[in-house]
Amino acid sequence: MPSSLLWAVDVYGRVYSLSTAGQQWEHCRDAHLEFKRVTAVQQCCWSIACDHNIYLYVHASEVPIRYQEETYENQRWNPVDGFSDRLLPSDRWQWSDITGLKHQPLGDFQLPSENWEWEADWYIDENFGGEPTEKGGWTYAIDFPATYTKDKKWNSCVRRRRWIRYRRYKAQDTWVKIPSEQTESLPDPFNDITCGGWEITEEPRGCLALWAVSLQGKVWFRCDINHHNPEGSVWEEVPVPGEVVQISCGPGDLVWAVLWEGHLLVREGVGRDCLKGSSWVTVESPSPGVGVVHVAVGVNVVWAVTKDHKVWFRRGVNSHNPCGSGWIGMVGEMVMINVGLSDQVWAIGFEDRAVYFRQGVTASELSGKAWKVVSVPRDSERSHSSASASSLQSAGCFFGGEVRLQSQASMLSDADAETERAGGEVVPTPEIGDAPKPRIPKVTSDSFISELVSDREGQISRCDVPPAGPSIPEEDHPEKDQSGGVDPQWSNVDLEEAQTHLTSGPGGDAAETSSLSSVATYNLALEEPYGLDEPPKWAWVSGGGCLVECHTQLNWFNSSTSTALNSSMQAMSLSITPAQTAAWRKQIFEQLSERSKREMENFMHYEQAIEQSVWVKKGTMQWWRDWKPHKWVDVQFALEQFSGVEGNKDGILFIYYTFNDEKKYLHMFINEVTILVPVLNDSKHTFAIYTAERTKQRWPMRLAAATELEMHDWLALLSVSCCDSRGIQGPPSKQAIWSVTCKGDIFVSEPTKELEASPYPTPCAQISLGVVWGIGYDHTAWVHTGGYGGGFFQGLASSTDNIYTQTDVKSVYIYENQRWNPVTGYTNRGLPTDRYMWSNASGLKECTKNNTKPPSPNWTWVSDWTIDYAVPGGTDREGWQYAADFPASYHGNKTLKDFVRRRRWARKCKLTTTGPWQEVPPIPLSDITILPCGPKSTVEQVSLWAISNKGDILCRLGVTSLTPGSSSNYGSSWLHVGTDQPFKSISIGAVHQVWAIAKDGSAFYRGSVSAQNPAGDCWYHIPSPTGQKLKQVSVGRTSVYTVDENGNLWYRHGVTPSYPQGSSWEHISNNVRKVSVGPLDQVWVIADKVQGSHSLSCGTVCRRLGVLPMEPKGHSWDYGIGGGWDHITVRGNAMEAPRIVMPSLTDNQTATRPLQTSNQPEMNGNPVGC
């Protein structure tokens, strides 16, 4: 999990940020100004400074914000001058945009603001639709506007060329002022600001909604903020029915505002076509007579604070019902509240002005469980004496847990007696902290808060003067506490809902608070002079960029409790520091081995009480019968494990079945099993077991378990016993072949023997010399740590080192199909022959919103079904795509000929598992490549290139293989390699040959890449094979192979050390999905429609035979079994004379239509080399 930031402003207007990985507030030193408000999202932070200007802070990224300006130079041919810029009067401008309608000469392009800079001067784009053009970049046509070609013909009367220039946003990691355009005569400075809306639409990328409120109560919306325009363009006023004081905008379509009178406004009509929304509706304040002063919204939640500092939770809020249905009173007295990512809630306490985090907020329990104080020091405080630091922390540590709204003393009282005594000595209460330091906060921010927290009857004074705590005689406190404790904490608007939450309320705790000990504690605390060490007082917090999930462990709450406590306390009652952890654990390890030695060493000749016998695990399953008619038959399944002759474990699998009323069985030796694989099947939980013989016959043993869980248990058990019988342990070797199934499981095939499944889904993995990187469905990069196990192997036998929590997110898609009829138009009533009205992409399978499940039980839904507009071919405003009939090619606008339409719905699901993979934040990647090296070579620096999910090319610095599977594999940073267009595939071969495929299907070669110059210096455009758009590239020692979008495999001819670009493409094969070229030029592909198999399987792994140093193309294919493979990489395999286990699998296709034995001689060649 990459770290992210929580932003806050203290009462003096200083801005701080706190990293989820950090332990202290970092002062944002760049800010010379004092700030009133901040609103953060992941990529930036907006703020209002006390000069009333708006400032923006964009986080630096390794991929810069670049924007491509383009303009076209147009020319017409005339007999006198040839082509010249003398155009006809009816023609377009000499310099225009692509449509020709807009005049735009080079000189007219201005930088949008002073925060941009030009990357270079204008230059001509010589790339035309993926093909290089002649010098000059001209493209020709008969007339404007027409189809342009790169070749000049006899009838070419006009020509044009494209000029491009990049500008780059330079103001990163610094506050920049956003110029205000005050149109009115009277200044109306901004008063509140909120940023959100990034989940509404993905187009344009990085699109944000920014709302602001002026002092006069007007609401403004900032237009056109997106990735390429981080500052946005103009403010537009949004009419409001009253005077607004504060506004909040969630990541989705929720926008709520607070009116001066204390009522709330909810924006309706916010959607992807209209970020601004259309109208307001009013929602009453939760408690009559007490208005709302602050509101905060998330994706599906609304929180509010009323003038009496009570906190309210709005239930029933969602996209369809932005107003929600009722208020629930919550515990806590706050001055402001903020909802961050994943609807996590942050607040600032009324009494102590501390930042609080709402603990236990999950999708199922959006209101959370308890308030927890964020108790970390500010960076400036680290320089104070250690005493001060510890007192701060200890304060936090005792504030922790459920927050009770009585005074400090009562909070302490429910700690056990011992803690209280110690705690009382060091814990300063906020009141006390204030007393010796009667510094009145500056007007800037605190007056601001007082506006918020007070109503207009002059409660301001209560906030501006220090709270009266210290002046009250001590004896009064317990009473005050008691009354506080007795006070009903749950004001209750919605009885039913409140009941359910009552359990988490402080009911029981309130009783304890009146204990006598609290008096004593308070006295003790009073005697301690802690003037300097007051806890920070906060004015504002924004969690919009702060990613906290239920499984993340934040160390902000009781960070270093042990240092906080009095050292005279007994050591054991302290919380444990890492050092002590090591001590007790080490002690146990040592003692256990000592014990074993003492009790067993001299007695090993004794008889064992329990004889090691055969262990049998039995179960019932279904088995796909080996003979015709093929069908699933119920069988008894048993695994017998026993110790082999040399102490190694072995096992036999038995399948007992009944045939013609006769009981029979068949068996399989575990040590012959080559592959175990779960098979994608909708109705059954099936898996296949292969042996060498069965691979040749293309007839695996196919079994179905009753439940998915049972299947996973069996698979885990079987793979452990396979490993046992082969004596395989520990991490995979450097030579392993890695591959990924369509279900996303990673398999590693040792060149020697065995193949095992890793549970972690990663569609892409690249390796070299023991360095393995992978990419998740959500484009997160992962680096293999060299551990093993994790996931569903948990608890069986996995190493605990190097296993990390992994998450992945992907979308599941279903289609809604409709047919037009003359009476009712488009309806969900299709023809009898039509596909299901809710189906998968092919239409063959019914997929409704309700019956569609995540890919496996390990995945859970994290969002609701939403219309997907990002469908190839485009959609209309409602997401529909039209076609003449099913199945046909769909287009985004309705024409007369269209009788059917469909739209895609997407739902996100998430996997949380564990595995030997470590996340590489922060840039999402779509492809990755590592320089393949031989096993004996020692390379200090491993070349690693990647493509971000936006198409930027990146070069990883600092990746070394000195200790495989260690942090050195992780590298240090990304170096952005500038390109003119987005890319989609990249590969690096021997001697730093870098090839890449752009999104438009053209190939590029990167020149001058070397160990000294890891990023190279320029791109060479390589024409793609005629008429083909390339899709993927893989480079070996000398071979360069590409796959185009039509599944053709191409070999690059004429690649020599002196001319690495090569000369021409040669067609090798069709129906290829992926290619991977190894460091010895081995060629492995994933092929579709493999000939010979009855059912033309998809996703079969094939290997090129006859590849020799002098004959790199090879001569024929060796087909592996089955299908369902999605990705393969052989780039780590530098074994000469590869005689390797063929990784093979089945997928859903073979599950329903089993593969037949092939007659092709090469298929029996040697696919399995056990």
Next chain:
Amino acid sequence: MTSLVVKNELNASCRHLMNVIMADDKDVLRDVWFGRIPACFTLSPEETTEREAEPYYLLLPRVSYLTLVTDKVKKHFLRVMKAEDSTEMWFEYEGTPLKWHYPIGVLFDLHASNTALPWNVTVHFKNFPEHDLLHCTSNSVIEAHFMSCIKEADALKHKGQVINDMQKKDHKQLWMGLQNDKFDQFWAMNRKLMEYPTDEGGFRYIPFRMYQTMGERPFIQKLFRPVSPEGHTLTLGDLLKELFPAAICAEDEPKRFQVMIHGIEPLLETPIQWLSEHLSHPDNFLHISIIPAPSD
């Protein structure tokens, strides 16, 4: 990643090496499971025999039950006895009848730690001490006892939800794992009993029993949470402080008691949750023996 290996039977010294190098918590589970006590069974002189009974030597699994693993002992002694005397076998150590329903390791730690090995256990057939011991007529009695312990432990840990969600065959797998000394078989199921929601930091209550030779009660058992209300991780020391403060001695005092779990004395700052996950017996209880410190 992949190769998940159940390590082959490593001999003790090799495992020792691994502990030092790997310090892997999983190895603790193996060490605990494969703990063995060498025992020398001698027939009580009160028994009448047809000829002299040779002592019988056996390595007893610490985590098992006496009556479950002494079929061989019984067979051995019955050979020299008259057939009519072959009633229920029971064991005694230095005058104390050994309760079969305590795990063997607990019996040893409680009564015989700090003595010379092997452990000299006396075998009786006559005069069954009805006041001290439960009858154990067959293995199904042990199984019932074992399963009821597991259920009680899970009731404390997860309100019994995990064990109740298991099927009968899963229960059987736990029991068969113990009976046949199959670590993998047992832990494949038992790991489910050791899970807990990460945000809670541990089990609801720690299932533990604290034994003392001299106590009036056979053992102490109380509700004890692994995490304090303030969110502190509680330790073995915290537990003792609450239940048996005498076991904690100040630094300058001589040590009066030894706190033994599986024959070792964990440091007092060891988190109780970790102990419960790693040093519990197969019945899912953490059995803690408190014995007087040897006076050298």
